[in-house]
Amino acid sequence: MADWKQVAARLFPDVTRTPDDLEALYPPRALAEGARVTRIAPSPTGYLHLGVFFTALVNRLTASTTNGVFYFRLEDTDKKREVEGGADDILKGFNDYGLTIDEGFVAPGVVHGDYAPYQQSQRVDLYHVYVKSLVEQGLAYPCFCSEEERQQAREAQEAAKCRTGYYGPYAKCRALTPDEALARIDAGTPCVVRLRSGGDESRRIAFTDLIKGKIEMPENDEDLVLLKSDGVPTYHFAHAVDDHLMRTTHVIRGDEWISSVPKHLELFRVLGFKPPKYAHVAPLMKEDGGGKRKLSKRKDPEAAMHYYASEGYPADSVLEYLFTVVNSDFEDWRRCNPDANRAAFPFNFKKMSVSGALFDLAKLSDVSKNVIARMTADEVTDAVLAWAKDYDPTFYETLAADPAFARGIFAIDRGGAKPRKDMAKWSDAPDYAAYFFDGGMDDGWELPEHLKAADAVAVLQAYKVAYDPAADKDAWFAAVKALCEPFGFCPDVKEYKKHPDDFKGHVGDVSTILRLAVTGRRNTPDLCAIMQLLGKDRVIARIDRAIQNLSE
RNA sequence: GGCCCGAUGGUCAAGCGGUUAAGACACCGCCCUUUCACGGCGGUAUCACGGGUUCGAGUCCCGUUCGGGUCACCA
Numbered sequence: 001m002a003d004w005k006q007v008a009a010r011l012f013p014d015v016t017r018t019p020d021d022l023e024a025l026y027p028p029r030a031l032a033e034g035a036r037v038t039r040i041a042p043s044p045t046g047y048l049h050l051g052v053f054f055t056a057l058v059n060r061l062t063a064s065t066t067n068g069v070f071y072f073r074l075e076d077t078d079k080k081r082e083v084e085g086g087a088d089d090i091l092k093g094f095n096d097y098g099l100t101i102d103e104g105f106v107a108p109g110v111v112h113g114d115y116a117p118y119q120q121s122q123r124v125d126l127y128h129v130y131v132k133s134l135v136e137q138g139l140a141y142p143c144f145c146s147e148e149e150r151q152q153a154r155e156a157q158e159a160a161k162c163r164t165g166y167y168g169p170y171a172k173c174r175a176l177t178p179d180e181a182l183a184r185i186d187a188g189t190p191c192v193v194r195l196r197s198g199g200d201e202s203r204r205i206a207f208t209d210l211i212k213g214k215i216e217m218p219e220n221d222e223d224l225v226l227l228k229s230d231g232v233p234t235y236h237f238a239h240a241v242d243d244h245l246m247r248t249t250h251v252i253r254g255d256e257w258i259s260s261v262p263k264h265l266e267l268f269r270v271l272g273f274k275p276p277k278y279a280h281v282a283p284l285m286k287e288d289g290g291g292k293r294k295l296s297k298r299k300d301p302e303a304a305m306h307y308y309a310s311e312g313y314p315a316d317s318v319l320e321y322l323f324t325v326v327n328s329d330f331e332d333w334r335r336c337n338p339d340a341n342r343a344a345f346p347f348n349f350k351k352m353s354v355s356g357a358l359f360d361l362a363k364l365s366d367v368s369k370n371v372i373a374r375m376t377a378d379e380v381t382d383a384v385l386a387w388a389k390d391y392d393p394t395f396y397e398t399l400a401a402d403p404a405f406a407r408g409i410f411a412i413d414r415g416g417a418k419p420r421k422d423m424a425k426w427s428d429a430p431d432y433a434a435y436f437f438d439g440g441m442d443d444g445w446e447l448p449e450h451l452k453a454a455d456a457v458a459v460l461q462a463y464k465v466a467y468d469p470a471a472d473k474d475a476w477f478a479a480v481k482a483l484c485e486p487f488g489f490c491p492d493v494k495e496y497k498k499h500p501d502d503f504k505g506h507v508g509d510v511s512t513i514l515r516l517a518v519t520g521r522r523n524t525p526d527l528c529a530i531m532q533l534l535g536k537d538r539v540i541a542r543i544d545r546a547i548q549n550l551s552e
Numbered sequence: 553g554g555c556c557c558g559a560u561g562g563u564c565a566a567g568c569g570g571u572u573a574a575g576a577c578a579c580c581g582c583c584c585u586u587u588c589a590c591g592g593c594g595g596u597a598u599c600a601c602g603g604g605u606u607c608g609a610g611u612c613c614c615g616u617u618c619g620g621g622u623c624a625c626c627a
Binding site (some may be wrong): 004009037041042043054075077079080081119143147148150158160161163164165192209212215216217219222224225227228230234235238254255256257258259261262280282283287290293294297324325328329330331335355356358359360362363364365366367373413416417418419420421422473476477480481491493506507508509510511512514521522523524525526527528 | 553555556557575576578585587620621623624626
């Protein structure tokens with residue numbers, strides 16, 4: 001009569017270490033009381049998803065605010081879904097947004113830390129040590145069921161209207177004796193290793209989620225797969241082993257995991273590990289036909305962090321917005337600390353939303369406008385240039401041809417106490433700056449309805465005479481004002497409002513005529529500054545063209 | 553369908569048994585203003601529904617409805 005020890009030995013002939021050995025190899029961390037160890041553990045299945053980034057941010061904040069450690073572990077146990085270079089994309093994304101990683105994979109090609117390896121595909125020996133031990137104890141067993149068999153069992157369960165899954169009486173291989181198991185291993189039948197669950201579906205297990213509060217669920221009674229037939233662990237098992245061995249104190253992850261917590265708790269129990277604290281983060285949602293749904297990697301371009309770079313949202317804007325979603329009191333804090341570094345924000349689980357928040361691009365825009373409004377002309381120019389180089393080569397050429405002129409464009413109305421908020425993202429820049437370039441001005445503009453072309457022509461002709469390219473802002477305005485009365489416009493807006501019928505319009509209308517002639521638009525920054533930047537020749541040429549257009 | 557979570561304006565949300573139910577975005581109006589902006593002030597608009605408990609319920613309990621998540625050798 002064989003026993004489970006023999007089965008374990010047959011299953012894992014190369015495993016010589018014991019759980020105690022590993023315990024010694026990866027000792028508890030020497031950290032101060034209260035320091036939290038957190039991690040992000042993405043799988044390299046493609047580009048960096050906004051949701052992953054968001055979760056990483058919460059992990060980062062949790063570690064930072066407690067002087068703990070935030071590490072990056074690669075969950076590359078699913079070779080089928082793996083994407084070449086996926087890990088580097090994710091890491092690069094973190095780096096781009098200034099999200100620093102303390103340990104594990106910290107940058108593309110850079111890994112360090114005392115709890116290595118940080119890549120699950122390189123940790124299989126470790127997992128096997130524990131599985132072997134569980135099999136020896138009779139707490140896990142090999143299962144030889146084929147996909148077809150499981151499928152059939154499932155259909156039978158559905159027909160009988162009972163819970164589907166591999167548990168209790170439906171766990172066929174659970175009944176195998178060590179001898180039977182040995183025979184099938186020797187016959188070369190592929191197998192997985194399953195947990196022999198001691199759970200009871202009718203009992204309930206309670207735990208406290210740091211975000212959602214107390215949660216109660218039926219115990220797990222499923223004989224979940226620990227090791228797949230290729231010897232690689234499932235997420236559940238890897239989670240228990242890795243987070244224990246890496247001494248994670250707080251597991252912060254997407255709330256799609258919440259229903260697996262009973263499984264995880266059972267695993268920690270049978271392995272003799274102290275379970276971590278859990279915090280399950282609600283997903284970012286998107287409005288979709290009246291309802292809302294989780295941001296989808298496939299359907300929604302804004303689910304990719306890359307989207308924000310290509311649209312030209314400054315990293316700072318994205319972060320600033322994400323913080324408003326992370327903690328509901330962030331905006332209050334920001335109002336009180338307008339210049340403070342976000343790292344100083346006192347992050348708190350209790351201020352996190354329990355249910356999914358709609359990702360609001362309009363709000364992002366507003367936040368971003370404020371961020372950009374605080375930047376200097378040089379910063380804006382550099383950022384626009386950097387963005388254009390990658391995403392709008394034509395615009396880049398245009399700007400790069402005359403950097404000083406480019407800088408001049410973005411310097412207008414910037415830096416004062418009342419900054420303009422014209423741009424929410426760098427991709428707004430080409431349109432914003434279009435009329436500064438001769439080919440970019442739209443000549444198809446029309447006068448506001450209450451103004452007559454003849455009056456406009458008269459104003460423009462007079463302005464040509466009065467125009468002084470060297471005039472400062474006051475002189476410039478005086479010249480505009482002087483144009484009013486001769487042509488029936490009121491130089492004083494208040495006065496005009498008292499007697500609107502006495503005038504053709506007010507000084508604002510005169511400005512509008514000039515603005516349209518020079519820029520082709522009704523909305524622009526300070527006209528005086530624009531004209532100075534444009535220079536005399538261009539201004540005169542444009543006024544002439546306007547006069548001609550209006551005269552036709 | 554089973555299990556779990558949730559529900560305050562169009563959106564993000566504060567609220568922890570007694571409030572005129574904060575604030576932000578968006579929208580609208582007014583003011584300021586050389587134009588355009590910025591800014592300031594104001595406005596429209598919310599406690600999903602039904603039962604309890606209570607002197608009193610957005611807040612506590614139970615149902616209903618709706619929304620989300622999850623039920624793999626994926627994570």
